[in-house]
Structures are given as structure tokens and as C-alpha cells.
Amino acid sequence: xxAPPPDATRIEGFAAVIPAGGVGSRLWPLSRADRPKFLxxxxxxxxxxxxxxxxxxxxxxxxxxxxxGAAHAPxxxxxxxxxxxxxxxxxxxxRDSMAAIALAAAVLEHRHGPLVMGSxxxxxxxxxxxxxxxxxRVAVRVALTGKIVTIGISPTYASDAFGYIETGDVLDGPxxxxxxxxxxxxxxxxxxxxxxxxYVWNAGMFVMRTDVLxxxxxxxxxxxxxxVRELAAAWDSPSREQTLARVWPTLTRIxxxxxxxxxxxxxxxxxxxxxDLDWHDVGDFDSLAEVLVARADGITVVxxxxxxxxxxxxxxxxxxxxxxxxxxxxxxxxxxxxxDALLVTTRQKAQLVKNAANALDQARx
Amino acid sequence: xxAPPPDATRIEGFAAVIPAGGVGSRLWPLSRADRPKFLxxxxxxxxxxxxxxxxxxxxxxxxxxxxxGAAHAPxxxxxxxxxxxxxxxxxxxxRDSMAAIALAAAVLEHRHGPLVMGSxxxxxxxxxxxxxxxxxRVAVRVALTGKIVTIGISPTYASDAFGYIETGDVLDGPxxxxxxxxxxxxxxxxxxxxxxxxYVWNAGMFVMRTDVLxxxxxxxxxxxxxxVRELAAAWDSPSREQTLARVWPTLTRIxxxxxxxxxxxxxxxxxxxxxDLDWHDVGDFDSLAEVLVARADGITVVxxxxxxxxxxxxxxxxxxxxxxxxxxxxxxxxxxxxxDALLVTTRQKAQLVKNAANALDQARx
Numbered sequence: 170x171x172a173p174p175p176d177a178t179r180i181e182g183f184a185a186v187i188p189a190g191g192v193g194s195r196l197w198p199l200s201r202a203d204r205p206k207f208l209x210x211x212x213x214x215x216x217x218x219x220x221x222x223x224x225x226x227x228x229x230x231x232x233x234x235x236x237x238g239a240a241h242a243p244x245x246x247x248x249x250x251x252x253x254x255x256x257x258x259x260x261x262x263x264r265d266s267m268a269a270i271a272l273a274a275a276v277l278e279h280r281h282g283p284l285v286m287g288s289x290x291x292x293x294x295x296x297x298x299x300x301x302x303x304x305x306r307v308a309v310r311v312a313l314t315g316k317i318v319t320i321g322i323s324p325t326y327a328s329d330a331f332g333y334i335e336t337g338d339v340l341d342g343p344x345x346x347x348x349x350x351x352x353x354x355x356x357x358x359x360x361x362x363x364x365x366x367x368y369v370w371n372a373g374m375f376v377m378r379t380d381v382l383x384x385x386x387x388x389x390x391x392x393x394x395x396x397v398r399e400l401a402a403a404w405d406s407p408s409r410e411q412t413l414a415r416v417w418p419t420l421t422r423i424x425x426x427x428x429x430x431x432x433x434x435x436x437x438x439x440x441x442x443x444x445d446l447d448w449h450d451v452g453d454f455d456s457l458a459e460v461l462v463a464r465a466d467g468i469t470v471v472x473x474x475x476x477x478x479x480x481x482x483x484x485x486x487x488x489x490x491x492x493x494x495x496x497x498x499x500x501x502x503x504x505x506x507x508x509d510a511l512l513v514t515t516r517q518k519a520q521l522v523k524n525a526a527n528a529l530d531q532a533r534x
Numbered sequence: 535x536x537a538p539p540p541d542a543t544r545i546e547g548f549a550a551v552i553p554a555g556g557v558g559s560r561l562w563p564l565s566r567a568d569r570p571k572f573l574x575x576x577x578x579x580x581x582x583x584x585x586x587x588x589x590x591x592x593x594x595x596x597x598x599x600x601x602x603g604a605a606h607a608p609x610x611x612x613x614x615x616x617x618x619x620x621x622x623x624x625x626x627x628x629r630d631s632m633a634a635i636a637l638a639a640a641v642l643e644h645r646h647g648p649l650v651m652g653s654x655x656x657x658x659x660x661x662x663x664x665x666x667x668x669x670x671r672v673a674v675r676v677a678l679t680g681k682i683v684t685i686g687i688s689p690t691y692a693s694d695a696f697g698y699i700e701t702g703d704v705l706d707g708p709x710x711x712x713x714x715x716x717x718x719x720x721x722x723x724x725x726x727x728x729x730x731x732x733y734v735w736n737a738g739m740f741v742m743r744t745d746v747l748x749x750x751x752x753x754x755x756x757x758x759x760x761x762v763r764e765l766a767a768a769w770d771s772p773s774r775e776q777t778l779a780r781v782w783p784t785l786t787r788i789x790x791x792x793x794x795x796x797x798x799x800x801x802x803x804x805x806x807x808x809x810d811l812d813w814h815d816v817g818d819f820d821s822l823a824e825v826l827v828a829r830a831d832g833i834t835v836v837x838x839x840x841x842x843x844x845x846x847x848x849x850x851x852x853x854x855x856x857x858x859x860x861x862x863x864x865x866x867x868x869x870x871x872x873x874d875a876l877l878v879t880t881r882q883k884a885q886l887v888k889n890a891a892n893a894l895d896q897a898r899x
Contacts, residue, residue, distance in 0.1 A: 198860075466897070478893035481886050493897075494876045495563075495890040498883025499864060506876060511859045511869065513878050518863025521846050525860040528843035532831065532858075 180309055182284045184232035186273040187222055188266055189245060189291035194523040195453035198510035199488060201526075207291035208244050211451060212460065213472045218292045218451075220248055225298035226289065229305060234258060234277065235291070236269040255405070261417050266373075267428040268420040271386055271393050274379040275401035283380040285309050288425070290373050294460055296447025304343075304444035308376035311344045316440040317385070317433050318376040319347065321369030322448045327359040330452065330520075332371040332426070335362075340440050347439040350431050369443045372450070375425060382429065385438075390428050396420045453519040454503040458486045473506075484516065545674055547649045549597035551638040552587055553631055554610060554656035559888040560818035563875035564853060566891075572656035573609050576816060577825065578837045583657045583816075585613055590663035591654065594670060599623060599642065600656070601634040620770070626782050631738075632793040633785040636751055636758050639744040640766035648745040650674050653790070655738050659825055661812025669708075669809035673741035676709045681805040682750070682798050683741040684712065686734030687813045692724040695817070695885075697736040697791070700727075705805050712804040715796050734808045737815070740790060747794065750803075755793050761785045818884040819868045823851045838871075851881065 193206025200206045207219040216224070223233055234256045237245050242259040246252065258273055270288050277286060287305055295301050301320070308318040321334045332353055337346035350371060354362060362368040386394035396416045403412035421428075433439050449460045463469045468479055471488040479485040480497045487494050490506025501516040510529075514522055558571025565571045572584040581589070588598055599621045602610050607624040611617065623638055635653050642651060652670055660666050666685070673683040686699045697718055702711035715736060719727060727733040751759035761781045768777035786793075798804050814825050828834045828849075833842055836853040844850040845862040852859050855871025866881040875894070879887055 198858075476894055476897040478890070478897040480889045480893045481883065490876065492872075492874055492876050493563075493894050494878070495894055497877065497879035497886050497890055499867070499878060499880055502864070502878055504876065504878050507857075509857055511855065511857050511871060511876075512862065513859070513864060513867055513869050514862035515864055518846065521862050524845045525843070525862055528845045529841055529858050529860050532841040532843040 178228060179231070180229050180285075180306065183230045183305075183309055184234060184277050184281075184284055184286045185223075185226040185230055186270060186277075186286050186288045187219070187226075187233065187235045187291045188269045188273075188288060189219055189235050189237040189241065190260075190263060190266070190269065191292065193292060193452070194526065195520060196451075196457070197522055197525050198505055198507045198512050203240070205241065205292075206451075208241065208248065210472065211457060212294065217248055218294065219245065221295075222289060222291050222293070223249055223252075225295060225301060226287075226305075229302055232256075232277070232281075232284075234273050236260065236273050237291075238263060261413055264417065264420050265422045266425045267386075267390065267423045268393055268397070268417075270375070270425055271382070271390075271397040272400055274382050275397035276404050278379040278383065279401035279404065283378055285312050285376065285378050286382075287376040288374065290450075292451070293372065294449040294451050296449075296460075297445065300444055300446050304442045304446070305376060307342055307344055308440075308442045311341055311440045311442070312376045312378055312381070314341075315378065315381055315438075316340075317381065317429060317438055318344070318440045318442060319430065320372065320374040320376070320446075321441040321443050322372050323443050323445045324363045324368065324370050327356065327363045328370070329354060329356045329359045331450070333359070333362050333368040334371050334441050336367050336369060336441055336443065343444075344440050344442050346437065347434045347441045349434055350426060369441060370448075371426070372448055373426075375430070385429055385433055389432055390421055390423065392419065392421050393423075393428070453522060454486055454488065454505065454514065455516040455519040457488075458484075458503075458516060486516065543593060544596070545594050545650075545671060548595045548670075548674055549599060549642050549646075549649055549651045550588075550591040550595055551635060551642075551651050551653045552584070552591075552598065552600045552656045553634045553638075553653060554584055554600050554602040554606065555625075555628060555631075555634065556657065558657060558817070559891060560885060561816075561822070562887055562891045563870055563872045563877055568605070570606065570657075571816075573606065573613065575837070576822060577659065582613055583659065584610065586660075587654060587656050587658070588614055588617075590660060590666060591652075591670075594667055597621075597642070597646075597649075599638050601625065601638050602656075603628060626778055629782065629785050630787045631790045632751075632755065632788045633758055633762070633782075635740075635790055636747070636755075636762040637765055639747050640762035641769050643744040643748065644766035644769065648743055650677050650741065650743050651747075652741040653739065655815075657816070658737065659814040659816050661814075661825075662810065665809055665811050669807045669811070670741060672707055672709055673805075673807045676706055676805045676807070677741045677743055677746070679706075680743065680746055680803075681705075682746065682794060682803055683709070683805045683807060684795065685737065685739040685741070685811075686806040686808045687737050688808050688810045689728045689733065689735050692721065692728045693735070694719055694721045694724045696815070698724070698727050698733040699736050699806055701732050701734060701806055701808065708809075709805050709807050711802065712799045712806045714799055715791060734806060735813075736791070737811075737813055738791070740795070750794055750798055754797055755786055755788065757784065757786050758788075758793070818887060819851055819853065819870065819879065820881040820884040822853075823849075823868075823881060849881065 193200040236258040239259040335348040477494040488505040505512040558565040601623040604624040700713040853870040870877040
């Protein structure tokens with residue numbers, strides 16, 4: 170396997186893996202357990218976040234694999250008609266990101282031999298897809314040397330909502346050694362990190378050789394390594410379901426950050442490619458409004474044509490609905506009008522929405 | 535005509551007149567130009583404000599007359615099936631309260647000779663109807679002496695939303711002379727008025743002999759007096775419509791407060807019966823919520839059965855709708871969910887809602 174020329178359109182020997190999980194509960198009632206965030210056309214542009222994720226990677230590779238919950242596999246296949254059934258991996262139950270990504274790595278390697286895979290969340294928004302593809306090219310080059318490579322987001326403000334990656338010495342072009350991954354900081358710590366210029370946001374994007382990943386796993390998470398090897402051997406055979414039923418429930422529940430990124434970084438095995446991607450996780454209605462452009466009247470609307478007006482209020486966000494909406498005197502109000510549920514909050518309180526569905530369940534009792 | 539015995543169920547020679555006008559624009563989108571406040575079951579009790587108004591007066595008299603806009607006359611008749619067609623006076627166009635009340639007085643007197651009439655708004659809430667009836671009995675007794683009599687509401691707080699009536703010497707039992715009517719005061723003035731113990735709220739209820747009212751009008755508003763006399767003579771004849779078309783547009787637009795109450799009070803001709811009626815004008819969603827009882831979870835719901843919840847929020851009001859509603863982090867939020875429009879405001883800002891329909895009309899353009 171040799172490094173691709175940097176100006177190639179496709180990257181030979183590269184596969185994109187898209188773990189499509191997570192409800193996005195702070196986006197209730199748009200998102201539901203049976204209608205998770207990645208299946209939504211959150212920006213009202215006619216394509217879902219999953220479709221956009223696949224679309225921006227399709228220029229790099231024909232090999233795109235989606236890993237999702239069994240309940241969502243039909244919707245994923247329906248949204249991605251060009252994907253073959255072999256490229257949708259259905260998990261019988263959620264076992265966190267390490268099992269999902271390791272299974273994809275093992276299946277890819279079993280089918281094709283070792284290659285470089287990139288793992289990209291299905292529900293993020295990237296305003297500069299070409300910058301992502303440029304960063305992936307660099308990441309693949311570094312990954313071929315045996316590093317676990319992450320693409321880190323150059324911070325645009327001192328967010329306390331993301332984990333940060335501390336960068337070290339220059340490795341290759343824009344790529345740098347990773348000193349450490351850090352948890353979400355408090356606001357003051359976040360400000361110091363951003364001011365230092367040495368930290369980037371952890372957006373959960375990893376590029377690595379499948380053999381390197383599985384090798385780390387054999388050492389650090391042997392149960393997962395053995396399990397996904399066994400699953401991969403059975404995957405394209407009649408015994409897939411039987412093996413899944415037996416092996417899947419035994420896999421350790423752990424995130425790739427804790428299983429691989431943190432311990433391998435501590436041993437000097439992780440690199441980062443900082444990038445300016447206009448990246449947004451769009452985790453709640455406030456960050457959704459940040460991604461969108463407000464109308465001339467100051468209202469940000471998502472997925473609606475009906476008239477809306479704000480009276481004595483600023484920065485209002487109105488999502489969905491086919492009825493006129495008026496907001497009087499609630500600055501930053503967020504109104505989400507869906508056929509079967511209505512949410513009212515403010516941009517400032519939007520992160521509390523994850524408790525809304527629970528509160529509603531209690532109200533029903 | 536003699537004073538009725540105070541313990542009689544009916545008051546002989548007494549007619550109730552109910553001017554049913556005003557949209558109640560601060561209750562948009564419940565209230566609309568074609569669905570004004572008085573036609574609404576605002577408290578969710580199965581009867582409309584108009585029906586409640588008629589019901590609480592029906593114990594005093596068989597003679598109930600409703601004066602309303604021509605557009606609303608069919609709905610009024612439909613809500614009050616026991617009323618004869620003769621007892622619904624349809625105004626071709628709104629010409630303020632004096633023309634409406636004077637026309638009713640003239641028609642009643644033309645049909646029955648002079649009697650005592652009481653005028654009561656169609657869209658107020660009165661929690662103590664028996665106290666109202668007791669006050670009306672006293673007012674009728676005083677009105678028979680030739681006074682214009684108003685029923686004043688004993689203030690329960692220093693509201694700056696109502697006009698006040700300054701009371702003077704005792705006249706007859708609880709009835710007192712009126713010194714003056716005052717406009718809505720500022721908050722500090724309202725506090726001084728309430729602290730003095732000499733002021734009551736002006737709820738726009740007037741009890742008076744038709745001949746006394748029409749006599750004052752001949753002197754103070756001769757155009758109205760002559761116009762309604764002519765209309766009354768033609769009312770129960772084939773020339774009603776023709777006379778209405780000719781005379782009605784000539785009637786002076788003026789409120790009864792300015793036309794009669796203020797000038798007659800200045801001349802010592804007005805009395806007031808203070809009363810504790812648990813009276814509410816329910817002008818906006820904040821005052822509506824005050825009238826209602828919150829559920830155990832702190833949410834006040836109106837006209838809905840669907841589940842609702844508040845998260846990190848207090849004192850939420852949810853009106854209408856058959857969908858689940860969740861409010862996150864907006865204290866005192868008011869959510870009005872109707873099939874064709876949605877309003878979001880707070881109890882504190884509820885008085886600004888009157889601008890909402892206008893804002894929406896502009897947003898449509």
C-alpha cells in the first residue's frame with residue numbers, strides 16, 4: 170500500500186466508516202428515538218445529515234460503510250439507495266462507538282485486506298467539505314505510517330461543550346503529535362486553552378489503518394478485538410446472525426476515545442490534523458440557529474413556509490409547522506412545531522431540552 | 535313604578551342590556567375579529583363568557599337584550615337559543631358604547647314604557663354572581679330615585695389597568711355618591727387611591743331609568759338622543775333597516791363614560807354601589823391565568839387534554855391544542871396552540887399581544 174498522490178480525486182485504499190447512532194435528544198421533538206438526528210434534514214436543504222455526510226466523503230472513496238442500530242437500518246438504506254446492502258452494518262443493540270468502529274474495521278479488513286479507514290459521525294455539519302477532504306488526505310498519509318490520526322477543529326471560541334486535544338510537535342506538514350485528549354473543560358479553562366493556541370476541538374473523526382487499530386485493540390481491549398474478528402469471519406456467511414446473537418452482547422461498552430485515543434496518545438501514537446472546516450455538531454437548537462442564516466426580520470426559520478412574526482422579541486428561532494407563529498416578548502425564543510409535539514424554549518436554555526421527553530412521559534402518568 | 539322588595543327573586547320592571555362588542559385582541563389567537571372574546575369559552579367550563587353573563591342575570595329578569603355587531607348576531611342568537619330575535623339588536627357598524635346602550639334604552643322604552651335598565655359587559659368574569667345580583671338590587675333602588683348608578687369593584691390590588699371611581703358621602707345603604715370618574719392611573723397613583731379606601735374600579739356596569747338616561751342624552755348628546763328615538767320608533771316596523779341605514783351612521787361615536795358618567799357625576803347625579811364580585815376583565819393571558827387554578831405540577835391549562843410539561847420553568851400557561859407541549863426554561867411562558875395559529879409569550883408580556891395579529895399581517899406581505 171503506497172501513499173496516494175496529494176492531488177488525486179479518490180484516495181486509493183481508503184474507506185469511510187460512518188457510525189450512525191445517537192438520538193440527538195436535545196433536538197426533541199424533531200429528533201425521536203425512532204427518528205434520530207442523523208436521519209433529519211435539519212438544515213432544511215433537502216438532504217439529511219447522514220446523506221450530507223456520505224456525499225462529502227463520496228468524492229474520496231467508493232467504499233462507504235454505515236454502522237447503525239438494527240431499527241434504523243431500513244431508513245438508512247432508504248436514504249442511501251446507492252449503498253449496497255453489504256455496506257450497512259446493523260448492530261443488534263448499542264454497544265458504544267468502539268464496538269461499532271472495530272466491527273467495521275474487521276469486516277473491511279476481512280473483505281479487502283488491511284486498508285486505511287476514516288470514521289466520521291453521521292450527524293455533524295461541515296460547511297467546508299473541501300477542507301475536510303484536504304485534511305483527510307493529510308490524515309491518510311500520516312495514518313499509513315502507523316499513527317492513529319484525528320482531525321481536530323481549530324476552535325473559533327472558548328466552547329465548554331466539546332472535548333479538546335492538546336497538540337505537540339509538528340509531525341508532517343500541518344499534522345502534529347497529540348499530547349493528550351481532555352474532557353470538556355469549564356469556561357475559564359476553555360478560554361486558557363483557546364488563548365494558548367495549542368488546543369483543537371475533538372470532533373470524533375479518526376483516520377487509521379485497520380491493522381493498526383485492531384492491533385491496538387488486541388492489546389488494550391482484547392475482548393472487542395477477538396469478538397469483531399470472529400464476527401468479521403462470519404459476516405458474509407449464513408452464520409452472521411447466529412454469531413452476532415452470541416458474540417455482540419459480550420463486547421465491552423466503551424467509546425473509542427477511552428479505548429484507543431487516550432491510551433495510545435499517552436504512548437505517543439496519535440497525531441492530529443488541525444483543520445478549519447466550519448464544523449458544527451448542531452447538538453441543540455441554539456447551535457442549529459448558529460448554522461443557519463436569519464431572515465431580514467431577524468427570525469431564523471427551519472423547515473417551514475408559513476408566516477411567522479416576532480413582536481418585541483429578538484433572535485427568535487421557529488422550526489417546522491405550517492401554521493402562523495407569533496412570538497411576543499421572549500428574546501431568543503425557540504419554537505419547534507411538529508405534528509405530534511410542540512416545544513417552547515430559548516436559545517440560552519436549549520441544552521436542557523434533553524430532559525423534555527422524560528418530563529412529558531411523567532406528565533402522561 | 536315602585537321599588538321591588540329586596541328579597542324578590544326577579545326585579546319587576548328591570549331589563550338587562552348586554553353590549554357584546556370588542557374583539558379582545560390581547561387574547562389572540564383565541565380571539566379573532568370573527569370570533570371575539572365574548573363568544574369564547576375562555577375558562578374551559580363549557581359555556582362562553584356571553585352565556586355566563588346572560589345566565590347570571592337571568593335570575594333577576596326575563597328581559598335580556600344583547601346589542602352586538604351585525605356580523606356576530608347569528609353567533610349570539612345561536613349561543614342564546616332562549617333569547618327571542620327581538621332581543622338581539624344588531625348594529626350595522628360599531629359606534630362605541632353610548633350609541634349601543636342608548637339604542638337599547640330607546641327600544642326598551644318604546645316597547646314597554648320607562649323601566650330600569652342595567653348594562654353589563656358581555657366578556658367579563660364574575661366569580662360571585664349572587665353578590666352581583668345583590669348589588670344590582672341596591673342599584674335599581676337607587677336608580678329609581680333618578681340617579682345614574684354604577685356598580686364599582688372593591689379593588690384587591692393597585693391595578694393600573696382599570697379606571698377608578700372616587701366615592702363620596704353615603705347615599706343609601708352601601709350606595710355612595712360618586713365624586714368623579716378617573717382615567718387609568720400610573721402605578722404610584724393607583725397605590726395611593728387603593729390605600730385611601732375611597733376608590734373602586736370602574737367595571738363599566740351602569741344601572742339607570744331609561745327615561746333618566748335618555749333625558750341626560752337629550753341635554754348632553756342630542757344627536758344620539760334624537761337618533762335612537764327615531765330608530766326605536768321604526769325598530770319593530772318594516773322601516774327598521776331603512777332607518778338604520780340613514781340614521782345609524784350619524785350617531786356620535788363616544789363611550790358612555792365620557793357621554794354620561796363623567797358629566798353627570800360632576801353635577802352630582804351619579805351613585806355607586808361598591809361590591810366584592812371576584813370580578814375579572816380577563817383582558818390578556820396573564821389575567822386569564824389568574825382566574826384559573828394551576829395543576830399540581832404548576833402548569834395552568836385551558837381547553838386541552840393533551841399532556842404537557844415544564845422543565846426548569848415555573849408558572850407556565852398552555853391554552854388549547856391536542857398535541858403534547860413541553861416548555862423548557864421559560865418562566866411564565868404562555869403557549870396558545872390553535873389549529874390555525876400559534877402564540878408564544880410570557881405572562882409578563884401578555885399585554886403586548888394586541889400587536890400580534892398586526893405583526894402577522896405584515897409578515898404575510
